[in-house]
Amino acid sequence: MFTSLGPLPFALPAPAFLIGSYDRDGRPNIMTAAWAGICCSRPPCVGVGIAHERWSHDSILERQAFTISIPSADMAARADAAGMRSGRDTDKFELLDFTPVKGSLADAPYAAECPAVLELRLREHHDLGTHTFFIGEVLDVKIREDCLDAKGKPDPALINPLLFAPVSRTYWNLGAPLGKGFALGKEAAGLGRH
Template sequence: MKKSLGPATLALPTPVWAVGSYDEEGRPNAMIAAWGGICCSQPPCLTVSVRPGRHTYAGIMRHKAFTVSVCPQALAAEADFLGLVSGRKTDKFAATGLTPVRGEHVNAPYIDEFPLVMECALIHSHDLGAHTLMVGEIKDVKCDADKLLDGKHPDPALVQPLVYAPGAGTYHGLGPMVAKGFHVGKAFMK
């Protein structure tokens, strides 16, 4: 029997994404966002939700651009720190030793040590209440060459993305591959 938990943000898992932007003074900044995902395939787009009071919000709105750097499991402490402090008061890159890299396609920095990066142009923003949904058109995807499965697709086993469990407040890794998508379900086709 299932127990009702009421309306809550308990979808499992959520990503651990470092959202990069330049602040209003042009300094690189990054925050961790767990509220995000792919939202369109043509044009390729993703969403992140950011509270308007966050330092990153003003930078995204000013520059109309952001990056998403996918955090690897090995850098969980650095990622957690990016979500603990504000870029208004702390140079997060100096504090963690992470390296900001200027995006090639948008005016926003990404994190060099994170193996998978998406450069996004802000194309929509929608106030939802506590958060503003930011829709970014993906202008480029960058992946460490040694983390590619076939030379063109990131391999989850090699990227080792960190994921977050809302409610429990815990970080996790992905387990082994379970099945091949768009294939395993064919057993039910007649």
Template sequence: MKVKFGRQTLLYPMPAVLVGAVVRGNPNFMTAAWCSIASHKPPAVAVALYKKRYTLEGIFETGAFSINVPSSSMAARVDYCGIYSGRSEDKSDMFELFHGSDKDIPMIKDCPVNLECKVLHKLEVGSHVLVIGEIVESYISEECLVDGQPDPEKIDPLIYSPKVRTYHRLGEVVGRAFHMGKKAGGLK
């Protein structure tokens, strides 16, 4: 039995990332759960930002932003960045920052994964602007690499559950992608 649940933005899982931008000359970070990869070539990421977000003002100003993937231990600071606006609270001193070649793209050292992005497209979709950024560089904390590859358990990303509004961690490994399906022909 299915229960109709209405026109809801239910998607699982949602990441809880920190979007960084320089706004009016000052680094600012906001939490976003509506974030996904948008393209492989060029490598691109999409994030849906409500039109009035202070961070969006900076993204429009500079044409650049960062996506920072926090670990679960950063949950309280992530939540803070999702409650308070840079319009009234200075969030620039909450994290130790670093930059790539572009000073307009502030990134967070504590976050194990960082994507340095230049705006490719902006698309108005109702209440939100879908910002698509080309990933010009990515960074990963060395201690999160195992055999040169990003290790999900070491990254320990923060996951968000819509509606119930809770933060979670990754669960157990279920199987190998692009592999276990090969043996599932008999399940059709």
């Protein structure tokens, strides 16, 4: 049996991203966003929903670029705080002890302390109601070297990304891996053993 909760912004898990942008005066800003995710493979694109009243909203439109810094779970309090103050009147990089680094390809800053960073060019945006959905084309992915596996690939356990549960409004981290994608389900798909 299911209980109907009505229309809610619900998906599990949601990422806890730090969105970086420069305002019209060139000041670096970050904000927390969880309404986000991968939306295309070729070209690689990530989308993020940002409320119209957020300081970052117009900055992204003006600069046509943004970054996504992926905080680790041990940065939960700082990442949460980045969504509680406005860049209009607060230098959140300074307040939260993050170091702003100018993107090498996108006209936007990222947080040097985060284990993973995406630089994005604004590809398109859509007004959906309370939020604008910004679709950014990924220009580069930067991973801290200590967060790479032996094959040079991003290791989720080492990155330990911060996750968010929208309805309960709680932060989470990753659990144990369950198996390899496109292999774990082979038997269930009738494609033989994995």
